[in-house]
Amino acid sequence: MNAEASRAHAHLLIDRLPHSELPTAARFLEFLLLSPVDRALATAPVDDEPISEEEQKVIAHSQEWFANNEGIPFENVVAELGLTIEQLRNYRDDR
Secondary structure (H helix, E strand, C coil): HHHHHHHHHHHHHHCCCCCCHHHHHHHHHHHCCEEEEEHHHHHHHCCCCCCCHHHHHHHHHHHHHHHHCCCCCCCHHHHHCCCHHHHHHCCCCCC
16 A cells, blocks of 8 residues: 555544544554654653652652752853863763
8 A cells, every 4th residue: 555545544544433532543643753762752661660768768858958959050060070061062981
């Protein structure tokens, strides 16, 4: 089946769908138009691993810190490490 015949067939199938199924069909067609990366993200499993007590403490500490402090700009962190943004952009690990 060539592209035009496939397109016509898809239109016929859409026209035959019950109105209640059109939103689902539209979402599926939108899914087909996603980039491979976006499609992988859309179909990735939900991270349902339980959060440990230690992780909960770290999260609470971080939230408390940000409630009382401003974030540190990334450029400042890079400078504290003795690097420039340009060096970071051009970094290659040739291991």
